[in-house]
Amino acid sequence: MNNTTSFTLIAPAKLNLFLHINGRREDGYHELETLFTFLNFGDELTFELIDTPDIFITGDTKGIPLTDNLIYKAALLLKTQSKTRLGVKINLIKRLPMGGGVGGGSSDAATTLLALNKLWKIDRSLDELARLGLQLGADVPVFVRGQSAIAHGIGEELHQVELEQKWYCVVHPNQHVSTATIFTHPDLKRDTPKILGDWKHHTLTNDCEPLVKKLCPEVEKTLQWLLKYAPSKMTGTGSCCFVEFASQVQAQDVLANLPHTWQGFIASSVNISPAHTELAAIFDQ
Ligand SMILES: C[C@](O)(CO)[C@H](O)COP(=O)(O)OP(=O)(O)OC[C@H]1O[C@@H](n2ccc(N)nc2=O)[C@H](O)[C@@H]1O
Ligand SMILES: Nc1ncnc2c1ncn2[C@@H]1O[C@H](COP(=O)(O)OP(=O)(O)OP(=O)(O)O)[C@@H](O)[C@H]1O
Incomplete structure (x- = not known):
């Protein structure tokens, strides 16, 4: 059993190498066809297990109220779903521009789901985490699955592709x-x-x-x-x-x-x- 209680992960940027809009659904969301690639550059998130039930976020959180922060939302969602009594301190170093189209907030959310699944020993499958992630944003599932992909639907139907390194x-x-x-x-x-x-x-x-x-x-x-x-x-x-x-x-x-x-x-x-x-x-x- 791995008892690691503190570690740091990159929450990578994505690029949409193309983005076609095929239509609009009744709920206002759009049907897309898009090619996602990941970059080896992103925000940096440090997770530290704590044995009180709190979720603390520190670091570059200026301008994002706690309850709007996708890191907090992801942690709270997983905590509620899993009913764990454990908590976490998460420190954010923000490198990705907000509202820049590189998916910083979604990547932070997905990285938080992946990290806490391990830290809290919750053992959810990637399918379950991707489903949870979709509640936080259309771009979260691709970051949860973590493979370059063509996406359909609102961005959640993913087909893995192998792209040349560029x-x-x-x-x-x-x-x-x-x-x-x-x-x-x-x-x-x-x-x-x-x-x-x-x-x-x-x-x-x-x-x-x-x-x-x-x-x-x-x-x-x-x-x-x-x-x-x-x-x-x-x-x-x-x-x-x-x-x-x-x-x-x-x-x-x-x-x-x-x-x-x-x-x-x-x-x-x-x-x-x-x-x-x-x-x-x-x-x-
Ligand atoms: C444009 C992309 O970045 C392409 O990767 C994503 O589709 C956007 O994903 P995202 O930021 O995670 O999107 P959400 O947070 O779910 O939604 C933000 C806003 O975009 C709209 N939205 C999003 C995705 C989609 N397929 N159709 C939409 O119309 C939503 O109605 C919402 O008003
Ligand atoms: N941890 C976070 N990092 C960045 N933005 C966040 C975070 N939490 C909440 N947000 C909110 O989400 C909004 C979108 O941020 P993000 O950086 O993901 O945009 P984006 O790169 O344009 O995303 P996308 O490509 O998915 O549309 C921000 O304006 C901010 O208010």
């Missing part, structure tokens, strides 16, 4: 784009037909991009600036934009020239989420 330069234009604002906007394109056959043979776009460029000129500027280096794309509902390369040096070159008004990072893609790799190294030796 390097990315991800740029945040210092703008927060609200996912809800984009998904409720009348001008959002919602009628892209479902891909028939192999997605690799199709034109792959982000259907949110034209609307976000219109609402947020800084995103348009970022995409234009990145075009000097490679075809540029936006992830999720924005605002982060990215370019893809075969080598780290090429991605580094873009970052070195980035205008000071924007932030960026470079990272490599991974088929398995770092949260899973790290958790396996701690608990499955």
Whole structure:
């Protein structure tokens, strides 16, 4: 039995390599077709078991009220479901821009579910954790499963894919784009037909991009600036934009020239989420 009582995990960023919107359901959620990859860069979460029933969150939580924090919500959900008497202290180092389309909040939530499942010895399956995660957000299940995937439904029907490893330069234009604002906007394109056959043979776009460029000129500027280096794309509902390369040096070159008004990072893609790799190294030796 593994009695580890404290450990640190990366809650990785995701990129939507394409994002098609196929329609809108009656509950307002959208039917999507999207390709998720994970990056080996993200927030850092440290979990420490405590024997009182509390959930304490410390670190970079400024601007997020405790009960809105997806880390707290995930911990509370699992605690309620499992009826455990144990508690936890969770420290967050925030590296992913909020509202940036790289899924920081969802990744934090999924990493918390995965970590507490081990720390509290609850032993839920990934299927159960993904189902719980969906209550917290459409993007949480993919982070719970932790494998690059094509998603359908509202983002929860996942089909694992193996992607070639690439390097990315991800740029945040210092703008927060609200996912809800984009998904409720009348001008959002919602009628892209479902891909028939192999997605690799199709034109792959982000259907949110034209609307976000219109609402947020800084995103348009970022995409234009990145075009000097490679075809540029936006992830999720924005605002982060990215370019893809075969080598780290090429991605580094873009970052070195980035205008000071924007932030960026470079990272490599991974088929398995770092949260899973790290958790396996701690608990499955
Ligand atoms: C755009 C993506 O990031 C692509 O990966 C996700 O679909 C968004 O996932 P998320 O942030 O976890 O989304 P949620 O927190 O569940 O929902 C945020 C807002 O987006 C809308 N939303 C989300 C997902 C979806 N398939 N259709 C939607 O219309 C919801 O109605 C809600 O108003
Ligand atoms: N731990 C958290 N980290 C980041 N955001 C959080 C967290 N908890 C709650 N939130 C809320 O969730 C909102 C969305 O945050 P997030 O960083 O996941 O956006 P995003 O990257 O655009 O997500 P997505 O790509 O899933 O749409 C934030 O504006 C914030 O109010």
